[in-house]
Amino acid sequence: MSEGQSQAATPELRNGGIGISLTQTSEGRDAYFPxxxxxxxxxxxxxxxxxxxxxxxxxxxxxxxxKWIFWIIYVLGLLIFLxxxxxxxxxxxxxxxxxxxxxxxxxxxxxxPRHLIQLFRGLLKLDGGPQTYYNFFAYQGHIVMIVLxxxxxxxxxxxxxxxxxxFYLSKPLSRGHYLLGKGLAVAVFINxxxxxxxxxxxxxxxxxxxxxxFYEYFDLFLGILGYGAVLTVTLTLLLLAxxxxxxxxxxxxxxxxxxxxxxxxxxxxxxxGLRFSPRWRLIDLWNNHSLIGRTFLGMPARPVExxxxxxWYEAALVLGGVSLLCLTYLVRxxxxxxxxx
Amino acid sequence: MxxxxxxxxxxxxxxxxxTRVEKRSSSARRRVADAFPPAVEAAGSPRTPLLLCQRxxxxxxxxxxxxxxxxELRSGITGLVGANGAGKxxxxxxxxxxxxxxxxxxxxxxxxxxxxxxxxxxxxxxENDAFxxxxxxxxxxxxxxxxxxxxxxxxxxxxxxxxxxxxxxGRAERCLRGYSKGMxxxxxxxxxxxxxxxxxxxxxxxxxxxxxxxxxxIRLFRDLAAxxxxxxxxxxELEELxxxxxxxxxxxxxxxxxxxAVAQIRDRLDxxxxxIRIDVKRGSLHQEGVEQRRLAxxxxxxxxxxxxxxLDGQPEEFADPVLVRARNPQHFFQELTRLVLEEWYExxxxxxxxxxxxxxxxxxxxxxxx
Numbered sequence: 001m002s003e004g005q006s007q008a009a010t011p012e013l014r015n016g017g018i019g020i021s022l023t024q025t026s027e028g029r030d031a032y033f034p035x036x037x038x039x040x041x042x043x044x045x046x047x048x049x050x051x052x053x054x055x056x057x058x059x060x061x062x063x064x065x066x067k068w069i070f071w072i073i074y075v076l077g078l079l080i081f082l083x084x085x086x087x088x089x090x091x092x093x094x095x096x097x098x099x100x101x102x103x104x105x106x107x108x109x110x111x112x113p114r115h116l117i118q119l120f121r122g123l124l125k126l127d128g129g130p131q132t133y134y135n136f137f138a139y140q141g142h143i144v145m146i147v148l149x150x151x152x153x154x155x156x157x158x159x160x161x162x163x164x165x166x167f168y169l170s171k172p173l174s175r176g177h178y179l180l181g182k183g184l185a186v187a188v189f190i191n192x193x194x195x196x197x198x199x200x201x202x203x204x205x206x207x208x209x210x211x212x213x214f215y216e217y218f219d220l221f222l223g224i225l226g227y228g229a230v231l232t233v234t235l236t237l238l239l240l241a242x243x244x245x246x247x248x249x250x251x252x253x254x255x256x257x258x259x260x261x262x263x264x265x266x267x268x269x270x271x272x273g274l275r276f277s278p279r280w281r282l283i284d285l286w287n288n289h290s291l292i293g294r295t296f297l298g299m300p301a302r303p304v305e306x307x308x309x310x311x312w313y314e315a316a317l318v319l320g321g322v323s324l325l326c327l328t329y330l331v332r333x334x335x336x337x338x339x340x341x
Numbered sequence: 342m343x344x345x346x347x348x349x350x351x352x353x354x355x356x357x358x359x360t361r362v363e364k365r366s367s368s369a370r371r372r373v374a375d376a377f378p379p380a381v382e383a384a385g386s387p388r389t390p391l392l393l394c395q396r397x398x399x400x401x402x403x404x405x406x407x408x409x410x411x412x413e414l415r416s417g418i419t420g421l422v423g424a425n426g427a428g429k430x431x432x433x434x435x436x437x438x439x440x441x442x443x444x445x446x447x448x449x450x451x452x453x454x455x456x457x458x459x460x461x462x463x464x465x466x467x468e469n470d471a472f473x474x475x476x477x478x479x480x481x482x483x484x485x486x487x488x489x490x491x492x493x494x495x496x497x498x499x500x501x502x503x504x505x506x507x508x509x510x511g512r513a514e515r516c517l518r519g520y521s522k523g524m525x526x527x528x529x530x531x532x533x534x535x536x537x538x539x540x541x542x543x544x545x546x547x548x549x550x551x552x553x554x555x556x557x558x559i560r561l562f563r564d565l566a567a568x569x570x571x572x573x574x575x576x577x578e579l580e581e582l583x584x585x586x587x588x589x590x591x592x593x594x595x596x597x598x599x600x601x602a603v604a605q606i607r608d609r610l611d612x613x614x615x616x617i618r619i620d621v622k623r624g625s626l627h628q629e630g631v632e633q634r635r636l637a638x639x640x641x642x643x644x645x646x647x648x649x650x651x652l653d654g655q656p657e658e659f660a661d662p663v664l665v666r667a668r669n670p671q672h673f674f675q676e677l678t679r680l681v682l683e684e685w686y687e688x689x690x691x692x693x694x695x696x697x698x699x700x701x702x703x704x705x706x707x708x709x710x711x
Contacts, residue, residue, distance in 0.1 A: 046490035049457050055487035059473065066475040162471030167532065170437050170465035171488040172457040 056181025195228030
């Protein structure tokens, strides 16, 4: 306590009602002014609280990128992308190399190599059509699921588990900004794994085939963005909610396994095995994503190989409901984070 | 336990802020706060208290964490002491806007404590030291600087300044995982100092710090207080807290039992007369205890003295101690001075034995639990 304060302090003692004035005199201030903190007064404009969303996301992503397990799984995801990328490239290149003359296929007879390549494209679904992107999203989705289940505790769970949240919330930003920042980190990751590579495949096919592809199949471009957006919103909210709830990695993995694996098995058993209503498939969240994805990509919602399915709008309703539920939980949970230990 | 009760509305600051609140509702203030950057905000007038808690209560379900607390702080250091579970951390979280009070209001510089505008004035150093273990100290502090709203370049400058101030500039490249408790405390303090806040709320900042570090922190806190900053420091290290400030707020069972200078709080504890040791010099080698008894008899005639005890003195000290229990210490010491001058006692030692923060806290808490 400085001299000035001691002189000016007038304590009042009350039970629950206290007022003290610790006003420093100018005399005391002059006497004790130290060369403290090399700060100069900040004259610039502070960035708005919304600007803190990206630093939060960046911090979360950096935490994730520092884990070696993340890179292993990411490389696995990258392999799928490379398979599609070079598969398309190889077939396009092979088509340019193929001549007009028929070639002998062992004992099966002769065939035109161009037809053969078209056949391969059709079988492998590497033809730049909706099925290509649908397959790509489906394969990448599995990898995304695994990474998200492992990354949930790093991205948000640890903040609550170890009490790091006060560091964020003591800064001039709200809980909403915190959630947005964390959500942005998850969204960036999901799109890095799904939407962005799908768009690269789309661009590659257009460049390999012809510029007309971009005009003729512009709806595919929008479909990729739409499918990516649905995945981003629902998975982000689901991850934030489950990570906030469970916090630790092991329970989080179990929860995601239940949601995306056992629910799928259960739905299949109920609908295909016990002949229940196809609506029971709505408990399979990944199937709901697929249904909406097919709609976005302009694919028939109920082909033969995809039978006994509920309509896509019911799947959309379920995902919307789940997202809303997650959002409600998050708002309540983050608000009460200091209370609920 | 003295009658420490009083009207919670009687403080000068209460009336001032009450008027302000009537003029602008808290939601309106928040909208204004979000619309304008703090650089152009109308800061509180010099008479506005930096921190004003008005009849604040907070429940955790059926348990009350903070009970009808009113507190007004301007500049200087205030120690917040109390037993575990007394409500110190809850009060700090309420002040820093992490929790919203169920009843009452908290304002920082006139702004609602939960608003982003108020947080620009507040630096918070929580008790918890869980960070992102893979980050370096510098990265962590810089990330926090960005959250304060500074552009990248300014954030870096402030990070360096804050790290230097807490003595971590040369060690900030290491991962937080490898930091000792003391280094973590320094990093926590650095992130709280980043935006040069006017109100610093520090939850157990001295915990885990080595003695050299403690003295550095204490010097830093004093320097900050001398600059006109307001520091609210909770600590179990009462001896260290006494070195920092003699102004404390004592919390018990969610209420603030007393606020003020330790000595003045002590004076108000009527049920616990002040314990004073007076060593009086012997007249000669063969007059052991004579002066002691004479002084005791004189002391007993004083109105404020409730008891006197004669202790055995050390032969080599040529002085005999008298233990006095007295109420109304201020008046007692005036009377004692007069007595000594009139009767010409040779006092070689005069010491109050139970006016430390520890003793005061003990008396208050025992009284409250009784």
